[in-house]
Amino acid sequence: MNITSFEYMRAIVKYGTLSKAAEMLYISQPALSQSLSKLEKELGVRLFDRQGNRMVLTEAGAAFIDEGKNITQSTQRLMERLKYISEGKKELIRLGVSRFYGRFPLTLESFMRDHPGVQFEITEGLTLELEKLFAAGELDLCIIPSSPFTGKYHFKELFREELLIAVPPESLYTQYAERVGEDLYLDPSCLKDAPFVSLTSNQRVYGLGFEFCRRAGFEPNILCSVFGYDTLLKLVSMGLGVGFVSSLQNKTLLSMDKPPKCYHIKTDLPVNRNYVLLTKDSSGGLITELADLISELE
Secondary structure, three states: OOHHHHHHHHHHHHHOOHHHHHHHHOOOHHHHHHHHHHHHHHHOOOOEEEEOOEEEEOHHHHHHHHHHHHHHHHHHHHHHHHHHHHOOOOEEEEEEEEOOOOOHHHHHHHHHHHOOOEEEEEEEEOHHHHHHHHHOOOOOEEEEEOOOOHHHOEEEEEEEEEEEEEEOOOOHHHHHOEEEOOEEEEOHHHHOOOEEEEEOOOOHHHHHHHHHHHHOOOOOEEEEEEOOHHHHHHHHHOOOOEEEEEHHHHHHHHOOOOOOEEEEEOOOOOOEEEEEEEEOOOOOHHHHHHHHHHHHHO
């Protein structure tokens, strides 16, 4: 069994027949059939059921394909690493980071001090963009909010963010705040007539904000949409509207002369999101070491 075996198997699955797979692999059909028979004999299991000229994966075949993806990716990474070493180049680690996460520089500083031969390619972007890149194998590590997507991969929880309501510092909405223990809460229903400043619709917080408002019995009146929290908080501070923000924006709030008032959201919907570190199950070596370091520092 070798990497070629996995490539042959994937081609059969993709094209459905031995003849088409052989054509796309530029080998003869008898050679492909012989290779498959040899592999099944070596593994002691049947990988495909023959249904006419169609090839259908068995349960064992599906397991072989699933694990084979990890083996293939590990082999590709190993070949790339050896190529970097043989050509005297630095090893490359590709890291994807949510644009709202700003803690990684300290982690990289510590790691690069111990591994001066490593080069980083850092992609900052929206969660949906990073998910696509990670799924396509174009990122080795990814730090994003948890979602159904993250459950498909190996992940470690790093920290939790809470969504808050931000209102202008001297607005009438502050009078509706309710104290629970040491915390102040605001019911979104008191904002039904307020203009909203929102993140753009391609960001998940946009949809979460709509859910909070709809649960409170109204559709939010979106005055304008912005790409980042910094601009959103500035517009709210100027009195142009209210908005939903992340608890991770403390640094921005502290830098403002008249920061908005931020309140916990009074709702029965979830207001917390976990940020997670995604890695592939087949990750190893320096990638695993960096992942462990990030987890420890968080």
